Amino acid sequence: MADNPVKTPNGAPTQRSQSYVVQWAQKSRNRMQNKRFSDSTVEDLFALFINVLVSFGHSDPQCDDEMPLLAIGDRFSTDAAFFEVGCYVLVRLDTWLFLKRPHLRERIMRAFAGEFIRLFSAALQIRNVAQLLQERMKTFAAMGHSMPDIDSWHNPLMQLLLMTECKEKPESYTFGKGPIVIGDAFEHLAIQTHVVGWVMGLLPELINMMEFGTDVIRRNSRER
Numbered sequence: 001m002a003d004n005p006v007k008t009p010n011g012a013p014t015q016r017s018q019s020y021v022v023q024w025a026q027k028s029r030n031r032m033q034n035k036r037f038s039d040s041t042v043e044d045l046f047a048l049f050i051n052v053l054v055s056f057g058h059s060d061p062q063c064d065d066e067m068p069l070l071a072i073g074d075r076f077s078t079d080a081a082f083f084e085v086g087c088y089v090l091v092r093l094d095t096w097l098f099l100k101r102p103h104l105r106e107r108i109m110r111a112f113a114g115e116f117i118r119l120f121s122a123a124l125q126i127r128n129v130a131q132l133l134q135e136r137m138k139t140f141a142a143m144g145h146s147m148p149d150i151d152s153w154h155n156p157l158m159q160l161l162l163m164t165e166c167k168e169k170p171e172s173y174t175f176g177k178g179p180i181v182i183g184d185a186f187e188h189l190a191i192q193t194h195v196v197g198w199v200m201g202l203l204p205e206l207i208n209m210m211e212f213g214t215d216v217i218r219r220n221s222r223e224r
Contacts, residue, residue, distance in 0.1 A: 020123035021082045025051045038216055042111040045213045049093070049112065050119070052206045056085050056198050072194040079123040080164040086116060087136035088157045089203070094137075096207055101214050108214065124169050132170050136160075139175060154195050161191065 028047035035044070057077030076085075090112065097105035113133065121129045139156060156175055163173070 019054070019057070019077060019079050019082070021050065021079050021119065022054050022057070022077070024119060024123075025054045037212070039220075040213050040216050042108055042217060043115065045108070045210060045217075046112050046115045048209050048213070049089075049206065050086075052202055052209075053082055053086050053089060055202060056082065072190050075165065076161055076194075078164060078168075079120070080168060080170055081161055083120050083124065083129075083132075083170050084136070084157060084160040084164060086120070087133055088140055089206070090116065090133075091137050091140040092203060093206070093210065094141075096210070097214075100211070104214050104218065126169050128172075132172065135172060154192065154199070158188070158191050158195055161195070 025047075029051060032044060032047060056073075058073050090109075093112070094105070094109055097108060101108075117130045117133060120133075121127070143156065159175070160170075160173070164170070
């Protein structure tokens with residue numbers, strides 16, 4: 001069942017309720033309600049990936065009570081923010097596939113990239129989604145190789161998220177050369193807490209689903 005539209009206290013729709021990607025995720029859940037997980041396809045796994053992704057925009061009630069002016073989850077419930085987080089998670093997923101499912105890596109990543117580009121081209125109404133996706137993934141992958149502390153990957157993601165509040169649509173950006181958007185220390189801590197908390201909580205769940213889903217796809221491929 002689709003979520004009820006969320007509104008602000010004055011009755012206006014929230015950013016989340018207006019998100020094209022959130023609406024797409026809701027429709028995909030309705031479509032898969034009566035489908036057995038044992039019949040999953042790569043496209044179904046992508047739909048699961050997007051449903052996990054849009055959970056990034058859910059606020060932490062405790063955090064919002066303590067920092068009501070920041071409302072981090074609500075602030076980053078836009079399609080531009082979901083794009084940036086999605087690029088980051090795709091790199092983490094690609095790393096897992098490389099280590100654990102190398103025989104399925106090319107097939108799944110090619111399908112996910114194609115679906116991701118189609119979805120966000122429609123959501124953002126820009127023509128260079130493929131170029132931006134490649135740029136972001138290259139950046140995150142390079143940082144993953146050069147930084148032994150995986151948490152350091154979160155720093156460029158936080159910068160990109162802050163940029164989505166300045167501009168409605170993602171743009172090409174080179175770390176170390178582009179302009180830096182700086183929030184105050186309190187805001188930086190709040191965003192870092194939200195990002196790290198979400199990644200640590202939801203990424204393992206996504207990997208578990210992908211682990212089971214790729215086993216299903218591998219088994220179904222053998223049975224054909």
